[in-house]
Amino acid sequence: MQEDIENRTVALSVKMAKLSAEGLAKVLEAAYKKIQKTHHKAKTLTPHGRQSVKQLMNHGAATNTIPLDGETRLFDRVARKWNVDYSFHKTGPKKYLLLFKSGQADAITACFSDYTKLCMKKARDKRQPILEQLRNSGEQVRNKPRQRERTREAVRDDR
Numbered sequence: 001m002q003e004d005i006e007n008r009t010v011a012l013s014v015k016m017a018k019l020s021a022e023g024l025a026k027v028l029e030a031a032y033k034k035i036q037k038t039h040h041k042a043k044t045l046t047p048h049g050r051q052s053v054k055q056l057m058n059h060g061a062a063t064n065t066i067p068l069d070g071e072t073r074l075f076d077r078v079a080r081k082w083n084v085d086y087s088f089h090k091t092g093p094k095k096y097l098l099l100f101k102s103g104q105a106d107a108i109t110a111c112f113s114d115y116t117k118l119c120m121k122k123a124r125d126k127r128q129p130i131l132e133q134l135r136n137s138g139e140q141v142r143n144k145p146r147q148r149e150r151t152r153e154a155v156r157d158d159r
Helices: 002-018 021-045 053-057 072-082 102-126 130-143
Strands: 063-069 086-092 095-101
Touching: 053 086, 053 095, 063 086, 063 102, 072 102, 095 102
Parallel strands: none
Antiparallel strands: 063 095, 086 095
């Protein structure tokens, strides 16, 4: 028994000595391909964040929809913060349906609250302050050329 183990050990060491650089390169390349293949599979299994409708439906979870009017980029920024999986389906000009997984309903509500805050703030920033509006209207009135209205009196037939 001991003799058999010694023979195998000697045979293995002889085989390893005969291993050339080319053989080692082939073994390492095969191992690298196998690692890349398993890493690629792990990445493609479940995408996260914004994705196509088809990818979202392939998750296997039920999906909900919400109509969304306005900018999708602003929603993208907020959704990345909350780490939700979602998709947009365009229904018209600047009109979209937002599809998301029903398991993330709490995250979507928090995401929407942030999104509405940002939309309201953006709308508020676009408004002109009242004092500035008054100044502009005063300047328009001052710059408006004055035209005198000439009116003729009604002529009586009695004279």
